[in-house]
Amino acid sequence: MNLQLVQNLLSSLSVPSRLDEIHLDEIQRSIFIKRDDLIHPVISGNKWRKLEGHIKQFNSKSAKGIVSMGGVYSNHLHALAYVCSVLKIPCDLLIYGWHDNQWTPTLKDALNWSANLYPISRSDAQNLRDQNFDCIQDKLKTAYWIPEGGGGEAGMIGMKHLVDELPQNFDREDHLIVCPCGTGTTLHGLIKHSRHIQIVSLRNVKQTIYPMLNKDRFSWLPATESKSFGKITASTKQFVLEFKSNYGIELDLIYTAPLMQAFLNSNLATDYRQIYFIHTGGLQGNRIHL
Ligand SMILES: Cc1ncc(COP(=O)(O)O)c(C=O)c1O
Numbered sequence: 001m002n003l004q005l006v007q008n009l010l011s012s013l014s015v016p017s018r019l020d021e022i023h024l025d026e027i028q029r030s031i032f033i034k035r036d037d038l039i040h041p042v043i044s045g046n047k048w049r050k051l052e053g054h055i056k057q058f059n060s061k062s063a064k065g066i067v068s069m070g071g072v073y074s075n076h077l078h079a080l081a082y083v084c085s086v087l088k089i090p091c092d093l094l095i096y097g098w099h100d101n102q103w104t105p106t107l108k109d110a111l112n113w114s115a116n117l118y119p120i121s122r123s124d125a126q127n128l129r130d131q132n133f134d135c136i137q138d139k140l141k142t143a144y145w146i147p148e149g150g151g152g153e154a155g156m157i158g159m160k161h162l163v164d165e166l167p168q169n170f171d172r173e174d175h176l177i178v179c180p181c182g183t184g185t186t187l188h189g190l191i192k193h194s195r196h197i198q199i200v201s202l203r204n205v206k207q208t209i210y211p212m213l214n215k216d217r218f219s220w221l222p223a224t225e226s227k228s229f230g231k232i233t234a235s236t237k238q239f240v241l242e243f244k245s246n247y248g249i250e251l252d253l254i255y256t257a258p259l260m261q262a263f264l265n266s267n268l269a270t271d272y273r274q275i276y277f278i279h280t281g282g283l284q285g286n287r288i289h290l
Pocket residue numbers: 045046075076149150151180181182183184185186187252255256280281282283
């Protein structure tokens with residue numbers, strides 16, 4: 001990998017990211033928001049935190065390119081295609097749920113950034129999640145594999161940096177982290193790199209089991225609305241617009257907005273001295289809805 005290109009990429013990132021304190025009228029108290037959404041216009045939020053470790057691992061192997069998989073709106077694939085174009089790494093993306101030549105803005109961007117896109121069936125996607133790579137073309141088998149959503153052990157490496165950026169006294173039993181969950185990689189990393197702080201999230205992918213998250217310090221918030229993954233409700237859209245106009249911060253419709261709604265509806269605000277909400281980015285996904 002060309003080190004100058006890596007340097008250029010690193011210098012385009014706003015890390016450490018900002019920590020904003022906002023007063024939430026709904027619960028009559030202030031919380032901190034870790035503004036990882038501002039790390040970069042494309043590689044925002046936990047996308048950079050998760051890709052960081054994968055790019056390092058890729059560099060240490062002799063792989064010629066990177067392969068990953070995701071859906072047609074995937075924030076992870078969007079950020080990965082961009083990073084690969086900047087670093088001039090060949091990038092192959094396996095896309096499930098891609099029907100009728102549906103060019104979502106996410107896929108159009110990935111194509112413009114020179115990624116190769118391949119449709120795959122939902123059953124192949126499940127095989128890949130189960131680490132069965134038979135469905136991958138031989139030419140892609142030698143590439144570095146990044147699991148869906150940028151997960152895996154390498155995906156957790158960047159969470160150490162996220163934790164290191166929090167204030168020195170953040171890791172206390174009477175403090176709380178509120179962080180979204182997809183694959184659980186971000187949460188796993190936060191749990192791994194802290195010792196005392198309590199952590200809550202919102203279950204997003206119904207069928208996924210998160211065994212490592214069954215820790216004393218971790219719990220799920222009850223959802224405000226019952227809906228399937230990725231479904232965007234009118235109430236969440238309304239909430240995103242109001243939150244932005246009240247506090248000047250845009251939340252994404254899939255992860256951070258439903259989590260903030262669930263948090264505001266919980267009683268947690270009264271139980272903790274300090275609360276850190278992790279803004280994991282994902283705003284490219286808002287484009288077609290807002
Ligand atoms: C914006 C956003 N927030 C949160 C998550 C969930 O993160 P994780 O997969 O690490 O649980 C994702 C998915 O990667 C995401 O795109």
